[in-house]
Amino acid sequence: MEKISYELPDVLIAEHPASPRDASRLLVSIPPPSSSFHSFVRTRAKLLAPKRLNDSYADLKFSDLDRILPHDAHLVFNQSKVIPARMFASRASSQEPGVFEVMFLSSEEYNMTEAMQQPDCDGMLWRCMIRHPEISVGDNLSVKEDSSGKQLSLEVVHIHSQWKEEEGDGVEASVKIVRPNAGSEQHLSVESAFRIFGNVPLPPYMKRQVEKTDGEAYQTVFASLPGSVAAPTAGLHMTDELRQRLLKMGVKISLINLHVGAGTFRPVTAQTISQHTMHSEYFSVSQEEVRDLIRSLKLERPIVPVGTTTVRVLESLYWLGVLHEQSKSAERSSKTFSLGQWEAYQVAASTDNLPTPTAALESLAEAGNTIEGVTSLCIVPGYQFRLCDGLITNFHQTHSTLLLLVQALLQTPGLCDDMYRHAIDQRYRFLSYGDACFIANAHSHANKSEQPASTEPNSSAYSPGGVETPMRALSTQLDPGTKVLLHSCCAPCSGAMIEQMVEEGQEVTILFYNPNIHPREEYDVRKDENKRYADQLNIPFVDLDYDDVDEWYRRARGMEFSPERGARCTMCFDMRFERTALYAHEHGFPYITTTNATSRWKDAEQVDSSGIRAAAKYPGVEWWCRDWQTEAMSQRKYNINAEQSFYKQEYCGCTYSLRDSNEWRKKEGLERIKIADGNNVYSDAEKDAEEESLEVVAQFFAHTVSDEQERKRKLRETYGTRKKDAKSAAKNNW
Template sequence: MLSAYDYHLPEGRIAQNPAVPRDSARLLVVASESCQHRIFRELPQWLQPGDLLVLNNTRVIPARLYGRKPDGANIELLLLEEQAPNRWLALVRPGKRLKPGAWIEFRADFALGSPSEESIVQAQVLEIDTATGGRIVQFDLADRSLWQLLPQLGQVPLPPYITESQADPEQYQTVYGDRPGAVAAPTAGLHFTPELLSHLQEQGIHHTFITLHVGVGTFRPVEVEEITQHTMHGEWIDVSPETVTKIRETKRNGGRIIAVGTTVVRALEGAAQTGVLQPHSGKTNLFIYPGYQWRVIDGLITNFHLPKSSLLMLVSALIGRERLLSLYQEAIAQQYRFYSFGDAMLILPEARI
């Protein structure tokens, strides 16, 4: 039941800024029957030569756009995915003002309060998307692509619970993210530095990549009390033949697959729904909750997640709901920082149920 995944988090535990340097974040290490409080840069001490880290190389796009209707009303769009050239699914605020047929104007410097005429971009609402409550919006760009204009028109979106951040937009990107398409960061990966990745490699702990463009499926709240009735919105994944080969070789040689983040879990397990991991490029709407039969991953690095979220349920499927909530209470008591800019947890394979 949804209410079983609730917990109370003091507001002061929500991280508003990232750790600097990245790998100075705290790390709650979860083993078979114990946990230890460490620092993220100590991660190599807890992994073994031959282990394989799987990272999500998506990159957050400037998906938040501020515009106006012809009557001057302010409109905010959060782009979710491109469905056709310059046609996007977007969440909108306020939604009641944007009915099919409505036009919106965007200017590159709206946020600065001094728009210039040459920067105007227009878009029309085509229809309402019933699955998300968002809008299908067509941008009128002639032979141009919105992708080219996003750096001028949009802003990198931070989650709504981050309200007082001084973070630079690049701090909400992983150091290895090079495939634009996400509207939220794969936050477990924010703790890695190039130096830490090199140190891991030197110790025989290798890494590979998948791509999952984080969208509404990851952060959309679960709204039904019976969680098995929740439907995940599909998100685009790419699990390459090279990555599949590395995972198979690692398992064959006795190494362990450590997913860096819940998005990696969804991508790998989503590409293994036939029973065997296969290369896959397309969408997954896999919803993982307790009782799930694992096919690929052995361990997990993850941040601390919102109450009643699908991410909390995914991690519960790995180590059990009661133990996870107990660990969360321990983290709160020890003053850990929560959510996107917060600290991390390493769930070792021996901790799995």
């Protein structure tokens, strides 16, 4: 199948793991800003990789994971433990030299968790891959343990199919374990049989002998339930130290179980994927973990499975919940569950209104204390993910169903090929012991931005600059009682934001630091309005000085004609947020954020990028990103503005935004802005929202961009000779 093939140089196949584990590399596929989760990852990736080759990928370390994920992320790991499932046998009746591989795939009588607990292996039936093309029913295979001379016999009782692999062909067969001296009182447990006769089942593409260190290296730090014949390799990168950092920052970590079968390595050889038989794997999830997933869905926490096996479990849970809800059968809920290869697609096609992920899991949680069963779910392009907002996974083999899953998550045709080309060009290490990648679901359900209602533009509206972008920063849930230092630019942008924080129980302190605002009269009016509202709500108000005006102009030098949302705005955010972060660091505030995030005139990604940079300068300070521009929040803002009769400022704040806004108003035939006009207040919420609609914002931005060169020509001479008046410095910044 051409769509899941690529050329991988042998030198890029990792033969040994990185040391320490999280020193492995992490390729972040930078998502478009289509949801708040995407926007957070996008902003962090760009900050952590400033010298990246392009805007599509960021080349990081796995140890950066706690800097890429938002605080409210929900990571899900596979806790299955690899068993020494590979044995080497010879045919008892044959004189042929050497031994061949017998790979134990699954028990034919028990699920793998139960099978590994059996006290006696004698007589047990197992599905195996025997790497020998001439094996027949009735053959007896002899497995010896070199150091002790102990022996185990395997009787071939059924041949299921041919097994074709690049490393050597064989058969998939059922074998019965025949323990010598089975009549003796001493039993040989299944766990002991594998420990004595088995070897760590390193994938054959490593082309090396098992080493002593593989016993630990080929297990994740979460491994606890024996039963896998291949490692859930994405989890191999996690360390205890990184796990503690993630937990400390608020990330939720859940553990599910899926015993990985060797079928995960089996290539797709059929002409079409519909002709490929997907392997079945046993899984189990506690009711408690299901309820944790439900809570995360309700809180819109982004759910990020680590590894394709974890994705398979989560998505299977959704469809089993759908089936359970449809059946409402006590008989079904008392048994283990099973999901066929294409059953999810059939259910989707035959059901008019599928339940939400929350509803499906709530139904499934009623089934018992443990949800367990087998899944054959095959995820291919076109599949709609229900419980996967992102994925951490390794780079997979060519012609594998795992590549199809990655393609399905990326959605865009050719994007998977492009990502793998980048990984090869940048010399990433591939496959089980290789590096990892982070992919965001193209249609993430977490923190999805609400689309503001459309309104007709009002030509009488003012416009202080900037244009709304569709991206938003990540919504994080802070615990009640959390101290937040809120940088405030003005009262109108503060109202709904402060109200929401107070309702959620955060301990809010307002910090007013805006040396950009010109002139001083305007600055004082905006500050006084902000303090009035803070006093009304009994919220502490920190008034930092206005003495940094000279520093602001020094930093703005050379950017006088930078357009709104350009370099000058970035400088302005950086300066104000750095001062906010310093105050937070000095006074014990763990979180900072800004009311600039509520404004439709601002580029949210630009605001959040500056905030994240500022917070990173001071230990113990984090930037709180959240979507403050939802339609509901925006409407509440205008209602509060009208109720409070807040002063209605007509431009962003600095002298250059005043200039640009007046230029725009002149084109529209409007009067020039009246500075600190106390009669200009918010009074009509509906009209105010209309005057600041997305269409009006876009209209202003289109004018300012198209006229920029002409404006530069006309104004350069004027501003080139303008001087600061020292006598009025105490009152105005010019």
